[in-house]
Amino acid sequence: MSQLKAFIAEARKNPEIQRELEGCALESWGDCHTPLDVDSQKVISVASRAGFCLTHQDLIKAQCEHLDHFWRFEMENSFVARRFLSRVQFNLSADVQKIDYYY
16 A cells, blocks of 8 residues: 555544644545645645655655546546447437547
8 A cells, every 4th residue: 555545544534634634625535646736745744744754746646647547537438428329329210320429
């Protein structure tokens, strides 16, 4: 388990850490990343006092990985939706001019 993931898990159950992270929107953090607009210095400082070793690079890397995963998920969904729309159109009528959903 990464230091960031372990720290987030600890922060969710530790009221003292929650108090120290007030204003950092802990409730909107993912399991392995913080929001883009979080005060990274504050997070790193609180993590350090709680015994976790985090850097600004760790936070940015986790955010980028999350955004990459989100982007891929959304793109895959859009391709599936386009194929499904094409199939629906084909099943409804063979007389309708085929729509190119990939154009």
